[in-house]
Amino acid sequence: MSRPEDILPPDLFYNDSESRKYTTSSRIQRIQSDMTHRALSLLDLHSPSLILDVGCGSGLSGEILSNTADDGTPGGPHVWIGFDISSSMLGVALEKEVEGDLFLADAGQGVPFRPGTFDAAISISAIQWLCNAETSEDSPLGRLSRFFGGLYASLRRGGRAVCQFYPKNDEQKKMVSQAAIKAGFGAGLLEDDEGTKNAKTYLVLTVGGGDLDGDITGVVRGMDGVDVMARPGVARGAKRGQEAKGSKGWILKKKEQMERKGKVVKASSKYTGRKRRVQF
Amino acid sequence: MKLLTLNFLTCAIKTCKSAPSSFPLHPRDASLEVIETDLNLPFLKNILPRLMWDELRVITSELGLPDLPPTPPTREDLVVAAEDAAVEGEESEEEASQTAKDLHRVLLETTVKEGKLVCGNCGHEYKVLEGVPNFLLPGHLV
Ligand SMILES: C[S@@+](CC[C@H](N)C(=O)[O-])C[C@H]1O[C@@H](n2cnc3c(N)ncnc32)[C@H](O)[C@@H]1O
Ligand SMILES: [Zn+2]
Numbered sequence: 001m002s003r004p005e006d007i008l009p010p011d012l013f014y015n016d017s018e019s020r021k022y023t024t025s026s027r028i029q030r031i032q033s034d035m036t037h038r039a040l041s042l043l044d045l046h047s048p049s050l051i052l053d054v055g056c057g058s059g060l061s062g063e064i065l066s067n068t069a070d071d072g073t074p075g076g077p078h079v080w081i082g083f084d085i086s087s088s089m090l091g092v093a094l095e096k097e098v099e100g101d102l103f104l105a106d107a108g109q110g111v112p113f114r115p116g117t118f119d120a121a122i123s124i125s126a127i128q129w130l131c132n133a134e135t136s137e138d139s140p141l142g143r144l145s146r147f148f149g150g151l152y153a154s155l156r157r158g159g160r161a162v163c164q165f166y167p168k169n170d171e172q173k174k175m176v177s178q179a180a181i182k183a184g185f186g187a188g189l190l191e192d193d194e195g196t197k198n199a200k201t202y203l204v205l206t207v208g209g210g211d212l213d214g215d216i217t218g219v220v221r222g223m224d225g226v227d228v229m230a231r232p233g234v235a236r237g238a239k240r241g242q243e244a245k246g247s248k249g250w251i252l253k254k255k256e257q258m259e260r261k262g263k264v265v266k267a268s269s270k271y272t273g274r275k276r277r278v279q280f
Numbered sequence: 281m282k283l284l285t286l287n288f289l290t291c292a293i294k295t296c297k298s299a300p301s302s303f304p305l306h307p308r309d310a311s312l313e314v315i316e317t318d319l320n321l322p323f324l325k326n327i328l329p330r331l332m333w334d335e336l337r338v339i340t341s342e343l344g345l346p347d348l349p350p351t352p353p354t355r356e357d358l359v360v361a362a363e364d365a366a367v368e369g370e371e372s373e374e375e376a377s378q379t380a381k382d383l384h385r386v387l388l389e390t391t392v393k394e395g396k397l398v399c400g401n402c403g404h405e406y407k408v409l410e411g412v413p414n415f416l417l418p419g420h421l422v
Pocket of ligand 2: 292293399401403
């Protein structure tokens with residue numbers, strides 16, 4: 001089967017008719033839903049979080065993120081922001097009136113949020129597209145580096161990202177993972193149904209620091225078939241503890257210290273999904 | 281696009297990354313829409329310390345919305361104190377205070393429907409159509 005990435009750029013491939021066909025296919029709905037749940041289990045969220053969905057398409061994952069814990073979304077309902085390069089895909093998401101915010105953007109151009117914005121990020125079946133540079137002035141490596149660099153900065157310390165993607169071959173799998181590590185992430189690869197035509201590759205990324213277990217070996221501990229690529233602080237020269245004064249990292253760290261010095265905050269109670277209406 | 285998102289979104293242009301005036305983006309010719317949604321108290325508590333309050337106040341005042349208090353609420357302010365409801369060891373449901381409801385209305389229900397977002401540093405305008413901002417950049421600005 002040919003890979004759509006090899007045929008057309010994503011915004012042209014996912015035109016109006018393809019976006020509709022994609023979103024209404026019950027087979028695709030089921031597969032994307034299964035992968036979203038798999039990614040959520042790897043994100044290990046316990047309370048409502050702010051989540052970035054990279055290449056969110058028509059919001060198939062987003063609809064799951066918006067569900068309550070009682071409806072099967074761990075820690076939900078989450079608040080999510082999704083972006084995609086295809087306006088047709090976003091158009092379908094608008095028609096469905098998804099709860100998340102949407103914007104039109106190219107992951108290969110970066111992630112335009114201030115440092116430490118998101119608790120977590122998810123990306124389902126999208127980032128293999130970054131390996132196809134559409135223009136002569138841009139390269140897959142440049143696009144991957146802008147994407148992972150931006151993603152890393154936009155996550156809070158202790159945050160995680162899970163990117164399920166379809167690598168064309170081992171070389172591409174390696175190129176993507178190495179780009180993530182270079183950006184500062186701890187990275188691990190998880191393969192489901194390896195070697196079959198249903199094989200699924202999950203890149204599990206952690207940002208060191210914070211109170212979560214930022215060590216990738218902690219995330220994937222006890223799971224079969226996980227290949228740990230790097231551990232935070234090992235792959236990287238500069239540790240997060242040694243940020244230059246005034247840098248994004250430094251500001252983030254300061255903020256966290258300030259928060260720690262503030263009032264002791266009670267852990268949030270479990271969200272029970274009870275409906276409340278705002279009275280005005 | 282929710283005002284919550286506007287409190288985190290920055291200019292995408294490379295040379296603006298280190299410029300303080302590239303955040304927040306300023307809405308221009310904006311039409312707003314209120315879209316009601318369920319109040320999510322644990323989320324509000326989670327996001328509260330991450331908000332840039334002064335910048336949120338700048339945006340609400342630029343949009344002509346009612347003034348926000350000069351200092352942000354605390355997590356405690358978001359919950360109605362209910363001594364009688366809390367029985368030791370029992371999972372009791374916390375009740376959202378009026379402060380939480382107001383914050384929910386501003387951050388999660390007030391949205392920019394049409395207009396543009398303007399960078400205070402480079403002046404770049406991001407168009408918003410049907411609530412969706414366009415952040416695609418011409419190649420030379422990446
Ligand atoms: C197979 S669809 C998956 C959509 C959604 N994540 C899902 O699971 O249903 C791949 C999506 O990635 C998007 N995409 C491809 N390249 C992208 C890029 N550079 N930036 C943002 N989105 C991109 C496409 O437009 C498309 O919506
Ligand atoms: Zn700018």
